[in-house]
Amino acid sequence: MPVHLRAWSLDRPKIPALPTVDNLLLRNPNGLYCAAGDFYVDPWNPVERAVITHAHADHLCAGSKSYLCARPGEALVRGRVGKEAAIESLACGEPRNISGVQVSFHPAGHILGSAQVRIERHGQVWVVSGDYKLAFDPTCTAFEAVPCHTFITESTFGLPIFRWPAPGQTLAEINAWWRGNQQVGKASVLFAYPLGKAQRVIAGIDSSIGPVYTHGAVELCNGIYREMGIALPATQYVRSAAPKTDWTRALILAPPMAKTSPWLRRFGDLSTGMASGWMRIRGTRRRRSIDRGFVLSDHADWPALLNAVRASRASRVWVTHGYRAPLARWLAELGLDADTIETRFESEQAADIAGEAEL
Ligand SMILES: [Zn+2]
Ligand SMILES: [Zn+2]
DSSP states (O other), X not given: OOHHHHHHHHHSOOBOOOOOSSOSOEEETTEEEETTTTEEESOSSOOSEEEOSOSSTTTOOTTOSEEEEEGGGHHHHHHHHOTTSOEEEEOTTOXXXXXXXXXXXXXXXXXXXXXXXXXXXXXXXXXXXXXXXOSOOTTSOOOOOOOOSEEEEEETTOSTTOOOOOHHHHHHHHHHHHHHHHHTTOEEEEEOOTTTHHHHHHHHSOTTSSOEEXXXXXXXXXXXXXXXXXXXXXXXXXXXXXXXXXXXXXXXXXXXXXXXXXXXXXXOSEEEEEEOTTHHHHHHHHTTTOSEEEOOOSSOOHHHHHHHHHHHTBSEEEEEEESHHHHHHHHHHTTOEEEEOOOSOOSHHHHHHHHHHOO
């Protein structure tokens, strides 16, 4: 292991956890619960009051009495839980007092509107990261380090093998693959998670290469991104394409679930690709059914997880959502009070399923 990763635990001032009778947050069968404020963060079941980090399905379920989220993500949250739902939003950094507990949202850099939740009571500060990344993404606000006593971090890719190439490099590979397919007369179908990943790809590719088409699930999210002021090059919904469209020049963005769908037949001769962090290790297996894997993740890789923990200055860290135990062990070795907390996705196999759900 690189020496410099060990060094930082010594050279930074940590914020010691305050002596406290109760934890500010605890896990119960519905998820992470703040008893003092009587609210949940990303509950798994419908509850009275849900504070939401972002609009991905594993963090947001419909049916709660009320929702509180970061303002840039409100339209996406509404799109998932329904027009009638009681949703309130706060600007990033704007505090809200809930029964004596101060709650605020801070950018997580994961997808549009994704936020860390900062929770403060009697001088004790907890931060729930939700999903996050530190890599550049023009479609959302960059991750902001929020000092706290206790940091609850995700660990979707919490193993040292997960290290992402620079996003620009992966996007250049996608451009080259698209051009190559044009030269041999094949349509380029790229599978990407429709909320977040697809927009990051569309914003980052060289749209002068050819027309960009989208599956309905992607175009729906594109519309919300554009309404929220995120600049995306022109895209066209596949269904509205002219009858004799020449697909061999096109890049077509589709959700992974379309991989086995007859929807693909219309494109004739095609090459398939997938953009995901899982391509870092799952490539061999997945490439049996997909021609190209592109490593592009909206989650922190191993070095970024460690950097985020360091930047939080927390002395206590709870690890959730993915490869929890390896990251918690590593943090404990660095001298932190580190522990794991359960999520709905427990086993490595389940983490893979989560990966399928959110690439
Ligand atoms: Zn997510
Ligand atoms: Zn997630």
